[in-house]
Amino acid sequence: MHSFEFMEPTTLAEALRLLATHEDDACVFAGGTALLLAMRQRMMVPEIVVSLGRLHDLRTIGWTPAGGLRIGALARHGDVARSELVQQHYPMLAGVAAGLANPQVRNQATIGGNLCYADPATDPPSCLIAMGAEVTIAGPDGERRIPMRTFSVDFFTTALEPGEILTGILLPPPDPQRLGHYRRHLRTAAEHRPVANVALTARRVGSAWDEVRLVVGAATPSPQSMTRAEAYLAGRAITLDVAAEAASLVAEELAPISDGRGDAAFRRQVVRAATRRIVAEAAGLDWKETAA
Amino acid sequence: MTVSVVGQPMPQVSAQEKVQGRAVYAGDIKMAGMLHAKLLRSPHAHARILSIDTSAAEALPGVKVVVTGDDVPRRRWGVHHKQQNVLACGLVRFVGEEVAAVVATTEAVAQDALELIRIEYEELPAVLDIDAALSEGAVPVHPEGNVVDEINIARGDVEAGFAAADIVHEEVYTTHSQYPGYMEPMATVAATDGNGRLTVWTSTQSVFLARQRLAEALDRPISSIRVIQATVGGGFGAKIVEERSSVIAAFLATKVDRPVRLNLSRLDDIQSGCFSVPMRIRLKMGMTRDGTITAKDVTIEAECGAYAGLSPEVMLVTAMRSDNMQRLENVRSHARMIHTHTMPRGAFRGFGGTQMSFALNSHMSTMADMLGMDPFDLHRRNAIRTGDLSVHGWEIGSCGLPECLDQVSTALDWTARRARNTRCGVLRRGVGMAAVMHVSGNRTMGNWDGSTVVLKVNEDGRVVILTAESDMGQGANTMLTQICAQELGIPVSHVTVQAPDTDNSPYCLGSLASRVTINAGNAMLGAARQARSQILEAAAQKLGCEAADLTIADGVVHSGKNPNLFAPLPEICRYHIFRHGGEGILVRHTHDPKTVMMNKEHYGNIAPAYSFAAQALEVEVDTETGQVRVVETYLSDDCGKAINPLTVHGQSAGAAVQAVGWTLYEELQMEGGRVMNGNLADYTMPTAEAVPTMHSDIVETDEPNGPLGAKGASETAILPGAPAIANAVYDAIGVRITDLPITPEKILAALAAKEQPHA
Amino acid sequence: MSGHKLSLVVNGERVEADVPSNRLLSEFLRDDLALTGTKRGCETGVCGACSVLVDGDVVKSCLSLAVQMNGREITTVEGLGRVGALHPLQQQFMEKGGLQCGYCTPGFLMAAVDLLKRNPNPDDAEIREGLSGNLCRCTGYQGIVDAIRSTAEAGHGA
C-alpha cells in the first residue's frame, strides 16, 4: 500500500478543517474495511487519511419517543445489531445489521462507511430508505439533513459534497401500525455479499396496507424504490396472487446491473422471487406452496 | 496391559502446536539478512517477449536483483514433458505466467519495483479452450502440437457388449476446474550457504520430488540441494510437483546468495494455476434388463492448459479407474490431453477420479430410472467384491463397497425419503447417491512405490521417526505415531516424527495417491517390530531370560513367565549402548508393496489395496431462485482398519465439503484467458454456513496388504459428492445437469426449458 | 511518510512501537512483533485467518491499520493459552478434530472466543453463522463446530 499521512482529529470541526485544507488529497477513514481494500488495489490513493476514530460522539445511538432514533455514523454494524434501543424499536434494522457480512466485519465496519462508500452489494441502504430514514451531513457551512432516499445516488456515488462528513442517521419514531420486513438474497449460500435485497414497510389499515415502501437494493446501481408495486399494493387485501402480481410489477420496473455475481436477467428473477416472498410473509401468508 | 492405540480416536500429533499458533509455516520463517521476492506475470495468454527493460526497477533503492527469462538456466523441467523454464523464456503461454522476479529488502519495495519493469510484448493468437485448440490450423501451444497425450484402452468386445444390451444410454458430461484452495498460499524460503549448497524450506507434499525438480530446473546436482518441509497449510495435490514458486524462490536465492522469501499473495497463487483438470466426457453404457452392465465406452477430452505437469497421469485415472469398481468385461476408453493458452492444471485430490465419478454416477442413476430400478440396487448388482480380479487386472484384496452402500442408504432412510418426493411446491427436496473407488498406493512414478522409515530409540526409551512422507494436515504423522507407540508399548507422547528433510530423512515419494498409510504404515510397522525385537534381545541378555518370554507395555519390559523379571525401557536402551560393541538403537525398514507397473495395455495390479466409498444426500432446490443446498448428507468410507477414526472422519468431512464447493459454489471465471475472480470473495469456497452437518461413517474391511488392515482414506471421499448432488437435483425437480458446476442460472434455465417443451 | 508512536497492550504486555501509517495490523503483529500465529490467507477480508481480538471483539487484522490500535488491547492466538494452560477452545479443537493443516486454526479460535462471549450456548446454526467470516479447506467445518459446541456444553462459553 502507498504511504500516506494518518490524522486523528478529536473534534468534528477539526476533521472538517482538515478535509477543507487538503481537498482532493484527503479522504475520510471510518472503520477502514472498504477503504483499505480500495487503497491496496490503488483504486484510491489519498495522501491524507483523516480518521474519525476519535470522534466518540459519532459512535452513539440515541432514542427519544418524539424524535425517534439517531445512529452516529461511526456506530459499527455490530453496535447497531446489539443496541437494545434498536432491537426494541426497530427490529427490522437490528436484524439487517446482525445478518450482514460476518462477525469480524460487523465489529469493524461502520454504518456510515457503508452508506458513504455506496457499494451496491450492501444491505443497509435499501432498508433505511424503506424505513424513511434521513441522514445528517456536516460540512464547511454547517449541518444539513436530507432523506436517505436522495443520499444514495449511483454506483459508489452519494450526495456528499467534497469536504462533507456524514454524521448520523435519523429514523422517525416507531409507528406500531407500520410493518417492516427485509430479505437479502445470496446467489449461493457460499457468497459473502447480497446479489439482491428487498425492504418493505407499510402501514396497516384494517386488513390492507397504506404508505407502502418497497425498495430493492444490491441488484441495482443504487437502491431503487418500486413505485408501481408500491401503488399497486396500497389499499389492497394481500393474497398470494397479489404478492405475485406485485413481484411481476417489480420485475418489470427494475433496472438491474450485471456483474460477476449475476447478470440482469438472473437478478430480475431473484428480485421477483424475493418480492413475492416478502409481501406474502408480511401478510402472514405461506409463499412456499405455489410459485410465482 | 498397554491400551490399544491403533483404532482409537486421538488428536493429531501436531494439534497442540497448531492451536497455539506455534507451528512454523514457510511464510513465518525469518532469517538474518533475508530478502523478499515478488513476481511479475504475463498479462497475455500468448505473446512473444520482444524486450524487457529492468533498469528502472534495478535503480529503485532496496532492490537487490531483477531477473528475467534471460537469466535462468536453459534446461527445461517438467514431470514427463520438459516444457518449462524457471521464468518464461521469450514466449508466454498463459495469463499469469511468471516473466520476471524482483528481490528486494522488503516486499513493498519488491512490489513497487515490479511496476517499473518495462516489457514489450508481441501479442500472438491464443487458443483458449479445447475446441479452439483442436480446430483446423489451431496455433500450437508447443511445437509438438496441442494433443500432448492420448490414451487408448480396450478390453473384451465392446460392440458385442452393446449388442447384448437391453438398454443403451449415451451422454456428454463436462466438469470444470477447481482451485485447491488450501488456506496457506504457496510460500518458500531459500538460502545458499558458504559451501554453495542450497537449502529450501517450503510447503510441499514431497521433499524428494521437490528436490528432483529443483535440480532439474536449476540445472545443478541433486545433492547440492536440501529441501526441508515447513508445516504445510494444505496441499490437495497442487503441492506435489507442479507449483512453480518454490522453484523460482530457490533460483533467486542462488542469484543473490542470501536468504530469499517468496510468499505468494492469494491472487498470485490463483493465477499460477494448479487447478484441477477440466474435462469433457462422453459416456455410453449398455445394460441388460436386470441391470448388468454389458459394455462401457468412454471418450475424454481434457485440458491441461499451457504445461502438462501431471495432467496426463490424471487423465489416465479418469480413463480407467472407475472400471475397476464394477464387474465389467467390455470396456473401451479413448482420452486426449489438450494444451491451451491457459493456466496449467494438474493433480487435485481424487486425481482424475472426481471427473469420471460425476459422469459414471450420473449415468448409473439415469439408467436405473430407465430400468425402473433403485440406483443402490443397480450399484450393488455391478459392484466388484473382495477377491475379484478387475477388468484391468486389479486384485481386490478387500472391498467394503456393498457395506458402504448399505450404511448410507440406511442412514439417510433412502427408500422412505425417495418415496416422499412429490415434485411440487417452491422448495423441492430430492435425494441422490453415488459410489466410488480409489487406489491406496500406485506404482507409477517408476518401478518403486516403497517407503522407508528410520526409527531411533533414544536412551530414555523415547523414539524419533524419520520419514519423508509428508503430513500436510491429513494426519500421516499421527498414523505413524500410533502404529509405532502400539508396537513398542510406549505412550504416543514419547514419539516424535521429524519433518521431512532430504539430507536426513530416508528417500520417500511423499503424499500422493493415498499411499502413505498403506506403504509408510507398513514400513513403520516393520521398523517398530525390528526395534522391539532388538530391545527384547538386549533385555533378555540383561535379565538372563528368553526374549520370547518378554513383552513391552507402558514403557516397561517384563517377562510373561516371571513377574519379578522386568526392567524399564530406558534401562534397556542404555544397556543397548553401554556395553562392548553396543550402539544406540537405530533401525530402518523399507516396505515396497507387491504391485506391478501397468503394462503398455494399461493392465496390471498397480496398488496394494483399493478404497471404496458411497454417499447419499438430500438437497433442497429453490425453484424460484435456482439455489441448491445440501440439507443432509452421509458418507461412508471403506478405508480398511481406521487407525485414527477422528482423522478419517475429518478427511471425509473435509473432502465432502470440497466436493460440495466444486459442485455448487466454486467457478473459475475466465475471459480471454484472464482469471476474473482471482480472490476469495469472488471465487467462493464453502463457508461453515453453506454446508450442513457432515455425517460420516467408516466401513472397516480388513485389508490383507495393509498395516494392521488399514488402507488409504481421504481422496476417496471427495469422489461421490458431485454426482450425488446432481442425482438429488434430478430427483427434486426432474432436471438433469450434466455440466458442472450446478449454478442457480443453470437450474432456472433448465426449469424454464422444461416448462415450455417444444410444441 | 510519517511514523506513528503507538502504545498498546498485546497479549497482556504493554508494547510501544513506531509504525508507518500504512502498516496493516496483520503485518505489525507478524513482522514487527513476530506473532506469526496470526496468518494471512487472502488479505482481502474474506478468509479470517488473520482474526484477532481488539478490546475483546474479533476483527480481521488485514482490514485494520496498526495506527488504529493506539490505546487498544489486542489478543492474538499466542495470548489465548499455552501448554499446560490451554484455553478450553484450544483443547476442544484438538480433541474434536477442529484442525488439520492448522493454517486457519488461529483465526477460527479467535472467532470462536467472540462467538461464545456473546452467546454462551449457541446452537449449531448460530455456531456456523458465527464462523461465517472464516474459511477452512481441510475440516469441512465439522470438527470445528463440534469443538465449539462441546466447549459451550462444558460451560466454558462465557
Ligand SMILES: Cc1cc2nc3c(=O)[nH]c(=O)nc-3n(C[C@H](O)[C@H](O)[C@H](O)COP(=O)(O)OP(=O)(O)OC[C@H]3O[C@@H](n4cnc5c(N)ncnc54)[C@H](O)[C@@H]3O)c2cc1C
Ligand atoms: C468480507 C466483507 C463482507 C461484507 N459483506 C457485506 C454485506 O453482506 N452487506 C453489507 O452491507 N456490507 C458488507 N460489507 C461491506 C461493509 O459493510 C463495508 O465495508 C463497511 O460498512 C464500510 O464501513 P467502514 O467504516 O469500514 O468504511 P471505510 O472503509 O472507513 O470507508 C468507506 C468509504 O466511506 C467514506 N466514509 C466513511 N465514513 C464516512 C463518513 N462518516 N463521512 C463521509 N465519508 C465517510 C470513506 O472515505 C470511504 O470512501 C462487507 C465487507 C467485507 C470486507
Ligand code: FES
Ligand atoms: S487474511 Fe485477513 S481475512 Fe484473509
Ligand code: FES
Ligand atoms: S485446518 Fe487446514 S484450512 Fe482449516
